[in-house]
Amino acid sequence: MKDFLKELIEIPGVSGYEAEIAGYIANEFRQHCDEVVTDPFYNVYGIKRGAGDKSNPKVMLAAHMDEIALMVKDIDKSGFLRFTNIGGVDQRILLAQEVIVHGRDKLTGIVAVMPPHLLSPEDASRAIEMKDMYIDLGLPCERVKELVQVGDLITFKSPLVSMLGSFVNGKSIDDRAGVVILNEVMKELDKLVYQAEVCCVATVQEEVGTRGAIISTYRAEPDIGIAIDVTHGDTPDASKDDTYAMDKGIVVCKGPNMHPGLTERFLEIAREYRMDCQVAVSPRPTGTDARSMQISRAGVPTILVEIPLRYMHTTVETLNLDHIKSVARLIALFIASLKEGWQEWLRY
Numbered sequence: 001m002k003d004f005l006k007e008l009i010e011i012p013g014v015s016g017y018e019a020e021i022a023g024y025i026a027n028e029f030r031q032h033c034d035e036v037v038t039d040p041f042y043n044v045y046g047i048k049r050g051a052g053d054k055s056n057p058k059v060m061l062a063a064h065m066d067e068i069a070l071m072v073k074d075i076d077k078s079g080f081l082r083f084t085n086i087g088g089v090d091q092r093i094l095l096a097q098e099v100i101v102h103g104r105d106k107l108t109g110i111v112a113v114m115p116p117h118l119l120s121p122e123d124a125s126r127a128i129e130m131k132d133m134y135i136d137l138g139l140p141c142e143r144v145k146e147l148v149q150v151g152d153l154i155t156f157k158s159p160l161v162s163m164l165g166s167f168v169n170g171k172s173i174d175d176r177a178g179v180v181i182l183n184e185v186m187k188e189l190d191k192l193v194y195q196a197e198v199c200c201v202a203t204v205q206e207e208v209g210t211r212g213a214i215i216s217t218y219r220a221e222p223d224i225g226i227a228i229d230v231t232h233g234d235t236p237d238a239s240k241d242d243t244y245a246m247d248k249g250i251v252v253c254k255g256p257n258m259h260p261g262l263t264e265r266f267l268e269i270a271r272e273y274r275m276d277c278q279v280a281v282s283p284r285p286t287g288t289d290a291r292s293m294q295i296s297r298a299g300v301p302t303i304l305v306e307i308p309l310r311y312m313h314t315t316v317e318t319l320n321l322d323h324i325k326s327v328a329r330l331i332a333l334f335i336a337s338l339k340e341g342w343q344e345w346l347r348y
Contacts, residue, residue, distance in 0.1 A: 001180060001324060002168070004028065006160040008176040012102060014069040014153050015087050015208045018042040021065050025179060025202045032186035033200075043216040044202040048186060052195030057338055060199045060222035060300070061185060061331065062213055062289040063178025063229065064206030067171070068313055070099065070154035079141035080134040081109070083154055087207035091130040093314045098157040099135060103148035108157065109135040158315035166321045167246075173317040174309060175206065177324060178228040181307075184328030185335075194336040196224075203289055213289035217296035224262060224338070225302040226331060227290035231280060233308035233318065244308040246320050249276025250327045251306040257286045257294055259301035261348035266303050269334045275326055280306065301346055305331065 013021030022042035029036045029046035037045040044065070050056065068087030075081055081101065085091075094111045101107040113133050116124045135154065137144055158171035182200040189198065199220045203212030217225065231251050234243040244251050252270075254263055270277045282304070285291045290304040305327060310318040 001184060002160075002321060004183060005168070005173070005176060005180045008179060009160055009170050009172045012069075012100075012153065012155045013065050013067050013172070014155065015066040015205045017153060018066055018204045022202070022204070025065060028183060029186070029200070032183065032190065039215065039219060041212060041215055042204050043212045043219075045216065045220065046182065046186065046200040048189055048198045048200070050194040050196045050198065055340075056195040056197070057223035057342055058197045058199065058221065059224045059226065059335055059338065060201060060217065060220045060293070061182055061226045061228060062201045062203050062216065062293060063182050063227075064175045064204070064212060064289060065179050065202040066204050066207050066212070067155070067176075068207050069156070072101070072148060072150050072152045072154065074150065075141070075145055075148060076134070077141060079139055079144040080136055081144070081148065082134055083130070085130065086153075088313050090313050092127070094130065094133055095128060097315060099154050100157050101135065101137065101148055102153040102155065105147055107137050107139075107147060109137045109154075112136050156315045163318070167318060168321060169311075169316045169318040171315045171317065173319050174230045174312055175228070177230065177307060177309075177319055181228050181324055181328050181331075184324060185331050188328050188332035189335065192332055192336045194338070196335055196338045198335060206289055210289050210292040213292040214296055217293045217300060221297065222300055225290070225293035225300040227288050227293055227302060227304045228327070229288040229304070229306050230309035230312065230319075231306035232312060233310040235310055244278050244280065246308050246310065249278055250323055250330070251278045251280045251308060253280045253282045253286065253290075253304040253306065255282035255284070255286070257282060257290050257302070258304050259346070261345045262301050262303050264348070265337070265345045266305075266330075266334050269337055270330055273330070273333060275330050
């Protein structure tokens, strides 16, 4: 599980450019699925067929594979790269980051600005904006222009780091951890008898508008949707109203984006098996794949399950690995509970 996450976060998969990581995920899914399909946008569908007939539900699980990143916007006369962002990059963390520029070759660069010694006191005291930063490849301009062009992608160099206990940190754990959960759900289902058809989808372009979830929900035509993503873990400087404990279980969301009956049934399964859950209140459409799953086609009753994650959209996103195993087990148990009469849970 940990090795799979480590491999995933080191493979580039910028929103809109997910071909490479989609291939890797598809190969992993094939070990546990009856069928694996990749669509023209590189959503990856891993299908497992249960023991039931067509009267049993089709359940779609979605976790996005794409990551936030940067893109080359200009090459100046000295060979320094100007850049813009793809997705919600926090510009506060950019200075002094190591990056990989995906040109003709993979080139290591650093994000830099003028050192504070050369700034006026006024400039030294203000925050540096992305437009004032540049990437230094350590190459002469002629060589840079041979290897790099405007529009090339730039990803962060930040491998998975093991911390004390079950905590890890690195880039793109949002939401490569969700893709690992999909894979773990498949393994858990192999231990159970279940009736539903299960379609685990590693979705694309979530970070730029949950586009992959729209496409894949139309294709999969599920009766029930389960979106898997991350939410904000607790830190000393953040409000407890907006964050969740890193050691008290997964987070299950309630609100108009989620189906009340199915959500309550999911929490009942958690209570039955004595699995800890925290409850989040989301009164508005969420910023996850659940938003698009719910309103695709004629509408899909949807559950949103989230894992607490510290320092979201940085290069040191921090996760408790224990949650991956527990949430995969819980989702598999919920799917196994979908038997004749499951439609009653849609009434609340």
